[in-house]
Amino acid sequence: MFIFALRRLFAAIPVFLVATFAIFWGTSEIVDPTDRLATCQTCSQAAYDRIIDLYELDKNVPLRYASWLGDFVTGDMGAATSQGERPVSEIFWERGRNTMLLALPAFFLLMGLGAATGIYSALRQYSKGDYAITSISYLGLAMPTFFFGLLLQVVFAIWVPKYLGVKPFWASGMHLESPLQFIRSVTLPVITLMFVLLAGDSRFIRASVLDIKSADYIRTARAKGVSERKVISKHLFRNAMIPAVTVWSLDAAALFGGSLITETIFSWPGFGRLAIEALQAGDLDLLMSISFAIIVLVIMFNLLADILYGVIDPRIRYD
Amino acid sequence: MANDGLLLDVSDLNVSFKTKKGMAAAVRGVSLRVERGESVAIVGESGSGKSVSSLALLGLLPKSAQITGSAKFDGQELVGMTQSELQAIRGKRISMIFQDPMTAFNPVFTIGDQISEAMEVHGTAEGEAAMKRAADLLEMVGVPEPGQRVNQYPHEFSGGMRQRAMIAMAIANDPDLLIADEPTTALDVTIQAQVMEVLADIRGETGAAMILITHDLGVVAGSADRVQVMYGGRIFERGTTNDVFYDPLNPYTRGLLSSMPRVDAIGERLVPITGAPPSILNMPPGCAFGPRCEHKVAACAAQPATLELVKPGHETRCHRTAELPAYKAVETIA
Amino acid sequence: MTDMLDESDAKYTQRTNDNLTIPDGPDIDFAAVEGLAENPESLGRQAWDRFRRHRLAIVGSAMLVFLAIAFWVGPYFLDQGFEEINVLERAQGPSVAHPFGTDDLGRDLLARTLRGGQYSLRIAIVTAVFSTAIGTVFGSIAGYFGGAVDGAINFIVNVLLTIPLLLVLIIFGRQFGARPNTVALLIGALAWLRAARLVRGQVLQLKEMEFVQAARAAGAKSGRIIVRHLIPNLVGILLVEITLLAGTAIILESTLSFLGLGVQPPDTTLGTLIADAKGSIDVRPSRVLIPGAIVTIIILSINFIGDALRDAVDPKSGIE
Ligand SMILES: Nc1ncnc2c1ncn2[C@@H]1O[C@H](COP(=O)(O)OP(=O)(O)OP(=O)(O)O)[C@@H](O)[C@H]1O
Numbered sequence: 001m002f003i004f005a006l007r008r009l010f011a012a013i014p015v016f017l018v019a020t021f022a023i024f025w026g027t028s029e030i031v032d033p034t035d036r037l038a039t040c041q042t043c044s045q046a047a048y049d050r051i052i053d054l055y056e057l058d059k060n061v062p063l064r065y066a067s068w069l070g071d072f073v074t075g076d077m078g079a080a081t082s083q084g085e086r087p088v089s090e091i092f093w094e095r096g097r098n099t100m101l102l103a104l105p106a107f108f109l110l111m112g113l114g115a116a117t118g119i120y121s122a123l124r125q126y127s128k129g130d131y132a133i134t135s136i137s138y139l140g141l142a143m144p145t146f147f148f149g150l151l152l153q154v155v156f157a158i159w160v161p162k163y164l165g166v167k168p169f170w171a172s173g174m175h176l177e178s179p180l181q182f183i184r185s186v187t188l189p190v191i192t193l194m195f196v197l198l199a200g201d202s203r204f205i206r207a208s209v210l211d212i213k214s215a216d217y218i219r220t221a222r223a224k225g226v227s228e229r230k231v232i233s234k235h236l237f238r239n240a241m242i243p244a245v246t247v248w249s250l251d252a253a254a255l256f257g258g259s260l261i262t263e264t265i266f267s268w269p270g271f272g273r274l275a276i277e278a279l280q281a282g283d284l285d286l287l288m289s290i291s292f293a294i295i296v297l298v299i300m301f302n303l304l305a306d307i308l309y310g311v312i313d314p315r316i317r318y319d
Numbered sequence: 320m321a322n323d324g325l326l327l328d329v330s331d332l333n334v335s336f337k338t339k340k341g342m343a344a345a346v347r348g349v350s351l352r353v354e355r356g357e358s359v360a361i362v363g364e365s366g367s368g369k370s371v372s373s374l375a376l377l378g379l380l381p382k383s384a385q386i387t388g389s390a391k392f393d394g395q396e397l398v399g400m401t402q403s404e405l406q407a408i409r410g411k412r413i414s415m416i417f418q419d420p421m422t423a424f425n426p427v428f429t430i431g432d433q434i435s436e437a438m439e440v441h442g443t444a445e446g447e448a449a450m451k452r453a454a455d456l457l458e459m460v461g462v463p464e465p466g467q468r469v470n471q472y473p474h475e476f477s478g479g480m481r482q483r484a485m486i487a488m489a490i491a492n493d494p495d496l497l498i499a500d501e502p503t504t505a506l507d508v509t510i511q512a513q514v515m516e517v518l519a520d521i522r523g524e525t526g527a528a529m530i531l532i533t534h535d536l537g538v539v540a541g542s543a544d545r546v547q548v549m550y551g552g553r554i555f556e557r558g559t560t561n562d563v564f565y566d567p568l569n570p571y572t573r574g575l576l577s578s579m580p581r582v583d584a585i586g587e588r589l590v591p592i593t594g595a596p597p598s599i600l601n602m603p604p605g606c607a608f609g610p611r612c613e614h615k616v617a618a619c620a621a622q623p624a625t626l627e628l629v630k631p632g633h634e635t636r637c638h639r640t641a642e643l644p645a646y647k648a649v650e651t652i653a
Numbered sequence: 654m655t656d657m658l659d660e661s662d663a664k665y666t667q668r669t670n671d672n673l674t675i676p677d678g679p680d681i682d683f684a685a686v687e688g689l690a691e692n693p694e695s696l697g698r699q700a701w702d703r704f705r706r707h708r709l710a711i712v713g714s715a716m717l718v719f720l721a722i723a724f725w726v727g728p729y730f731l732d733q734g735f736e737e738i739n740v741l742e743r744a745q746g747p748s749v750a751h752p753f754g755t756d757d758l759g760r761d762l763l764a765r766t767l768r769g770g771q772y773s774l775r776i777a778i779v780t781a782v783f784s785t786a787i788g789t790v791f792g793s794i795a796g797y798f799g800g801a802v803d804g805a806i807n808f809i810v811n812v813l814l815t816i817p818l819l820l821v822l823i824i825f826g827r828q829f830g831a832r833p834n835t836v837a838l839l840i841g842a843l844a845w846l847r848a849a850r851l852v853r854g855q856v857l858q859l860k861e862m863e864f865v866q867a868a869r870a871a872g873a874k875s876g877r878i879i880v881r882h883l884i885p886n887l888v889g890i891l892l893v894e895i896t897l898l899a900g901t902a903i904i905l906e907s908t909l910s911f912l913g914l915g916v917q918p919p920d921t922t923l924g925t926l927i928a929d930a931k932g933s934i935d936v937r938p939s940r941v942l943i944p945g946a947i948v949t950i951i952i953l954s955i956n957f958i959g960d961a962l963r964d965a966v967d968p969k970s971g972i973e
């Protein structure tokens with residue numbers, strides 16, 4: 001297993017290199033850090049040279065990539081010019097934490113609700129509950145996240161206060177003063193983060209369970225005299241976990257990398273928001289660090305999922 | 320009716336499925352009697368209702384199935400039994416062996432776990448003891464190195480070994496009746512013979528009765544006392560294995576026999592039955608086999624024939640039993 | 654037994670429309686996961702299911718036709734063009750003259766919504782066709798030739814799976830976003846992965862079939878076999894794929910526009926309209942809700958059609 005993990009890690013290295021180089025190259029072509037001087041009347045040639053020097057713009061792209069990569073792997077991400085020269089690692093730590101405040105509850109709720117609704121829907125196929133879950137999932141798959149988030153804001157920050165006279169949730173900003181404030185401020189963004197992912201998860205798990213439900217080995221278990229409850233809680237559930245791990249690993253990578261839209265709409269100072277700020281400020285280094293960090297994250301979660309498959313599914317062998 | 324030797328007494332069993340194209344009558348008026356320790360084969364082409372009738376006995380059909388009739392097992396009526404009553408019988412007094420050993424085991428549990436589970440749900444053995452017995456059972460059915468094998472997963476077993484393990488699981492609670500649904504169809508010819516031998520040995524040891532479901536008459540010859548031939552959800556002929564093999568009365572049985580290679584008739588011409596079995600959604604009003612029968616007359620299309628006793632223990636369902644030519648087993652191409 | 658409930662999860666890629674990561678679903682054999690469980694509750698229920706499924710697709714098609722006509726023909730009936738500024742009538746609520754009201758520059762929101770709808774639909778179609786085409790080319794080459802070619806294409810797919818889709822879109826969106834066709838090409842160039850995998854799988858099956866073997870034995874060239882024999886057999890699944898991708902494209906495009914990186918003013922798309930209205934959401938929520946609802950209805954309609962198409966294409970459809 002350990003050997004397997006190592007091998008997978010090595011196999012991921014070329015993917016990492018090509019992916020990061022592609023991003024580095026593309027970004028260098030498109031984002032020009034000297035842009036922000038163009039409109040600056042008071043800035044001097046010295047400032048211009050400083051930027052050229054900082055981003056090594058006088059060198060060619062592969063060379064810049066190599067030096068940049070060297071810094072990244074040795075853990076030196078430098079300071080972020082667009083964030084008041086704070087060290088990138090410090091910014092990552094802070095923004096990452098903020099993202100986790102949304103991502104962790106969203107992830108655990110998603111696991112529970114995705115499995116619960118998917119399995120329920122499949123076991124009670126064509127029941128009213130199945131129709132309800134299916135209809136909501138369809139809506140989830142058809143609604144862009146930004147629209148869903150705004151919809152929640154309209155309902156909970158405008159209509160509910162207006163007609164019911166209470167404002168249960170914050171529609172914007174991070175409030176950490178007390179546990180209650182925390183809950184009030186994370187509720188809407190967490191629901192927004194979850195909704196679209198949940199619709200996909202639920203559909204996927206439902207389809208998997210429908211398949212498992214009519215598998216031969218389920219019939220074998222019944223034929224042995226195993227009770228219906230145990231057929232489901234043991235034989236069916238354990239097999240349903242295999243596809244579930246797939247969607248969960250995708251969810252994890254998606255959530256923990258931060259979300260552009262949700263964090264933008266709810267003014268949440270997380271990792272996804274940072275990407276937009278970096279882009280708007282033309283901060284090449286910061287943008288690169290973010291991209292690289294996210295690519296590493298994705299590769300890690302893929303690896304984790306592969307290892308989990310091996311734990312759950314004995315047919316997968318690591319040798 | 321009560322008969323000491325009688326283990327299973329099925330009469331007038333009907334199974335229909337609700338489908339989007341209407342009611343599908345898969346099993347129609349089937350009866351079956353199995354004595355203790357006896358082996359009865361059910362033979363017929365694909366779709367004739369063999370599996371459905373056996374699954375119906377144990378309540379293993381989906382909810383869309385409607386079952387009527389009676390099936391008395393050791394005096395208890397199975398049709399209409401609650402799930403929990405059935406659970407007490409399944410795997411304990413009646414065990415099933417399924418066709419495809421590749422998919423019939425749960426891929427995520429070890430073979431040992433799955434065999435012990437059969438004992439644990441009925442309280443016949445627990446934990447360590449159950450594992451130990453699982454290994455013993457594997458040994459009985461001829462799985463080498465059973466001590467290690469119990470800890471392996473189904474995918475680590477070959478097809479033949481898996482089917483042996485399936486048999487081991489079926490006999491774990493010393494059942495009175497084994498239902499083997501095409502136990503060898505998915506296996507290589509050489510392994511088929513071995514598995515049938517294991518089944519015979521096991522029955523010799525435990526004295527279990529068996530319903531052997533197959534579409535392969537070759538499998539029947541050596542392993543069944545009596546045979547019922549099914550077609551289109553109905554029984555077309557039944558009798559002792561000898562009677563059915565050497566003096567088949569029904570044109571369908573004859574067709575089956577002459578489409579099968581026989582070791583005792585080298586040089587025989589194989590004559591397949593022409594046409595395909597009818598769809599259960601669209602049964603002909605008369606004899607179900609009528610459209611494919613070489614002896615058909617107008618009467619055959621008008622109404623179904625009834626099952627008639629021709630001589631003691633030998634019944635056939637055919638309008639023309641009296642007029643049919645005598646059966647010639649072997650047509651040599653001289 | 655496949656009604657709308659049995660639709661499984663091709664659309665599942667849309668799940669990541671908010672996040673920085675993972676443009677495509679997992680490496681799972683979707684066909685294998687799509688259950689075909691026979692457990693009908695009643696005859697009437699089944700008939701209802703079928704009826705309902707087709708009806709949803711029909712309602713979806715009618716809806717799209719209606720919207721398309723409204724988007725393209727509607728503007729001719731309006732007095733004010735979508736770009737026309739009327740400072741005297743700024744930020745008004747709905748009225749007879751302006752059924753959807755006006756924006757902060759006094760532009761007629763109905764006209765702008767219709768214009769935005771045109772772009773959304775156009776981008777969706779161009780993206781879906783383009784993306785499916787790339788996927789088909791890569792997928793059929795990978796499946797047909799196998800070996801090193803397959804390995805190389807698989808590597809590209811892996812790289813693209815690792816790169817955060819939305820991040821790439823926002824970085825490049827600044828450059829390409831200005832014109833609708835380039836937005837479509839950009840999204841299309843990144844969204845072809847699932848199509849490639851589907852086609853590859855199909856080609857692997859097809860190439861073992863007799864008619865292909867026969868053509869090969871007769872000396873037909875590889876390219877010819879792919880074009881003449883394989884692709885015609887893929888039309889069904891490609892149609893489904895185009896449909897489902899169109900939905901994904903609309904989500905991505907509107908998201909990009911929402912972030913201000915798509916089509917630039919004075920032109921507009923539905924996503925841009927929502928972004929413009931965000932500031933006045935507490936005064937006039939309808940400015941957000943109307944374009945949002947239109948986007949949702951378009952995608953819902955497309956998904957219903959996609960499901961019905963897949964049903965039609967899927968060989969597994971209950972017992973005969
Ligand atoms: N769940 C079901 N719903 C509807 N029809 C069914 C169902 N299960 C079985 N049938 C139909 O019942 C008929 C009898 O099926 P059965 O499985 O008993 O055939 P069989 O004789 O065992 O054939 P085989 O040799 O292929 O196993 C078939 O026509 C089959 O299509």
Ligand SMILES: [Mg+2]
Nearest residue numbers: 369370371500
């Ligand atoms: Mg069968």
